[in-house]
Amino acid sequence: MDKSLEIIRRMKNRTLKNHLITYLIVIVFYVVIQVLINTGNLSSLLTGLLVPICVYVIAAISLNLVVGISGELSLGHAGFMCIGAYTSAFFSNAVGDGLPEIPRFILAILIGAVCAGLFGVLIGIPVLRLKGDYLAIVTLAFGEIIKNLVNVVYMGIDSNGLHISTTTAMDLHMEPGGKQIIKGALGISGTPRNSSFTAGIILILITLFIVQNLISSRSGRAIMACRDNRIAAESIGIPVTRFKLLAFAVSAAMAGVAGVLYSHNLATLNTKKFDYNTSILVLVFVVLGGIGNIRGSMIAAVILTALPEMLRFLSNYRMLIYAIVLIVMMLFNWAPAARTWRERMREKLPFKKKAAAGKEEA
Amino acid sequence: MAMLEVKNLSISFGGLHAVDDFSVTIEKGELYGLIGPNGAGKTTVFNLLTGVYKPTEGKISLDGKDITGKNTIEINRAGIARTFQNIRLFxxxxxxxxxxxxxxxxxxxxxxxxxxxxxxxxxxxxxxxxxxxxxxxxxxxxxxxxxxxxxxxxxxxxxxxxxxxxxxEPRLLLLDEPAAGMNPNETGELMETIRFVRDHFDMTILLIEHDMRLVAGICEKLSVLNFGRLLAQGETAEVLSNPDVITAYLGE
Known part of the structure; x- marks a missing residue:
């Protein structure tokens, strides 16, 4: 009995250590950047990139939940970011100075997450009936549909309440004192710039908390069971569609949070950024960082967002270097030779030795 | 009351009667074998019992409760669990x-x-x-x-x-070729395990198997399927000495 307890304890500790290392990496990253800022060692270009980096890290974590943990290829995550960005920016503009800054931003984040999550459920119900490539194509289409719909929406608010139109601003029939917030293709301007690096890091930590704890719980196991073997999962009584939908909706809500952070970092928000290029970019983070590897996808997001800007001095060779980095990262993560090399290196680390020695004793 | 009662179970895929008029009664705590040549419809019976396929005709009841036509998840909750011929683990x-x-x-x-x-x-x-x-x-x-x-x-x-x-925590356990790909030592060990599971968990077990040593060694009763139809049914020794069964397995 003692021995099996020992195995369980060791498994628990391993998971816990893994979680803590991930949180620690984020916190160390935050501290290092703060020191660099305060000592004036960070270029203004990179300082401007800090919030986008947080946006992409959250998006990468959220997509990894669908692609890595739930095992479904989704190419429409920019659509959910779009929903989060627009609903929250609308809220912040509509409330204006009616609420102090911090509670307004917190509410905006919640609204962005809930709206994106709801869209995740709505789109997930039909889409998750499909598998593999078909699912990828349909999510890609839904992402584009969301973007294009939002692109034609006009929305304003006055004493009579909400006005919505999809034709022109004139059709809103607003009272003279009303505020027109979403202006079709012009998007939303004047959103309060509440996003900051600190807020971004806090949101990353919350996202990590949710995803890591979800994975190592009953629902997480059910989600991974559906990924590994759908038929076996059904045979032990797991409602596969429900858990696929759960993963999809949670992921959509978190992508919505990334969108909130994005929209509250810009004076003007439009739909251009939410096309399939962004979806693919986030997928690149996930694939390069390792499908199902939350920590890896975070690191990939940071490197690949900062790199193009850091390589600006190379002008024409910039994208060439970027491509080479992509290939090297891919090889490092997936090539069998690189994997065995990494495992050898890991065995050489001191704390692993101790664990191995402990095993021999037992 | 019988743990599993199957009456006149049939399914056709187009014109093919994969399982035709199959009936069986398994009492609580029994170790029951389902055998037959390749393609006889054994796994199809399992798929019918677990709701993977809906029967075109017939009735299945578990411990007196009708479970005909229910889906896989409901049937598992009702108390039938299974393993697969080709292993399906997470x-x-x-x-x-x-x-x-x-x-x-x-x-x-x-x-x-x-x-x-x-x-x-x-x-x-x-x-x-x-x-x-x-x-x-x-x-x-x-x-x-x-x-x-x-x-x-x-x-x-x-x-x-x-x-x-x-x-x-099922009441009925279905094992689809549990000894497939095992060497004689492993099979012997598996027989012990299956017996132990039956006694320790108070389980009713229905198993498909080609390994006659295992079947003869642990099954108390047998049903033999051939071309989707029931060929013989009863006590193990009796069934295995039935000339029809020997013909089906070894040919004329």
């Missing part, structure tokens, strides 16, 4: 988690208490760990609890599948 999950996933409908807590690590989470997870380890110990898999299921040797993967099925 390969990228540890051995322990495979069994814990089996307890999905028996020990529950909400997604929210899982994410927020509420007391209910700790309490249920502790019980789950204990129960899963108990089952793993029966199959001598407890030392491998932390290993990914896909990395287990073949024979242990077969055992893990049975362990996972037992975790759903």
């Amino acid at each position: 390969k990228n999950m540890p051995v322990l988690d495979n069994v814990k996933t089996g307890f999905h409908n028996r020990y529950r807590y909400s997604t929210v208490s899982g994410i927020l690590r509420l007391p209910r989470y700790r309490q249920v997870e502790n019980t789950l760990n204990e129960r899963a380890m108990e089952i793993l110990k029966v199959f001598d898999l407890d030392k491998e609890a932390a290993i990914l299921a896909g990395n287990l040797p073949y024979g242990k993967q077969r055992k893990l599948e049975i362990a996972r099925a037992l975790a759903t």
Whole structure:
């Protein structure tokens, strides 16, 4: 009995250590950047990139939940970011100075997450009936549909309440004192710039908390069971569609949070950024960082967002270097030779030795 | 009352009668064998019993309750668990988690208490760990609890599948060729395990098997299928000496 307890304890500790290392990496990253800022060692270009980096890290974590943990290829995550960005920016503009800054931003984040999550459920119900490539194509289409719909929406608010139109601003029939917030293709301007690096890091930590704890719980196991073997999962009584939908909706809500952070970092928000290029970019983070590897996808997001800007001095060779980095990262993560090399290196680390020695004793 | 009662079960795919007018009664605690040549419809019977296919005709009742036409998930909840001919494990999950996933409908807590690590989470997870380890110990898999299921040797993967099925706390266990790909030693060990499972968990077991040593060794009763139809049924020794059965297996 003692021995099996020992195995369980060791498994628990391993998971816990893994979680803590991930949180620690984020916190160390935050501290290092703060020191660099305060000592004036960070270029203004990179300082401007800090919030986008947080946006992409959250998006990468959220997509990894669908692609890595739930095992479904989704190419429409920019659509959910779009929903989060627009609903929250609308809220912040509509409330204006009616609420102090911090509670307004917190509410905006919640609204962005809930709206994106709801869209995740709505789109997930039909889409998750499909598998593999078909699912990828349909999510890609839904992402584009969301973007294009939002692109034609006009929305304003006055004493009579909400006005919505999809034709022109004139059709809103607003009272003279009303505020027109979403202006079709012009998007939303004047959103309060509440996003900051600190807020971004806090949101990353919350996202990590949710995803890591979800994975190592009953629902997480059910989600991974559906990924590994759908038929076996059904045979032990797991409602596969429900858990696929759960993963999809949670992921959509978190992508919505990334969108909130994005929209509250810009004076003007439009739909251009939410096309399939962004979806693919986030997928690149996930694939390069390792499908199902939350920590890896975070690191990939940071490197690949900062790199193009850091390589600006190379002008024409910039994208060439970027491509080479992509290939090297891919090889490092997936090539069998690189994997065995990494495992050898890991065995050489001191704390692993101790664990191995402990095993021999037992 | 019989644990499983199947009456006139039939299914056709187009013009092919894969299972035709199959009836069987299995009493509680029985170790029952379903045999027959390749393509006789044995696995199709399992798929009908577990709701993978809906029968075109016939009635299935478990412990007196009609379960005909229910889906896989409902049938598992009603108390039938199975293993597969081609092993279907959750390969990228540890051995322990495979069994814990089996307890999905028996020990529950909400997604929210899982994410927020509420007391209910700790309490249920502790019980789950204990129960899963108990089952793993029966199959001598407890030392491998932390290993990914896909990395287990073949024979242990077969055992893990049975362990996972037992975790759903079924009343009837269906084993689809549990000894496939095993050497004589492993088969002998498996026979012991199956008998132990029946006694220890008070289980009713229906199994498909080609290994006649296993069938003759542990099954108390047999049904023989040939071309989807019932060829013989009854006590094991009786059935195995039936000339029709010998012809079906060995030819004229």
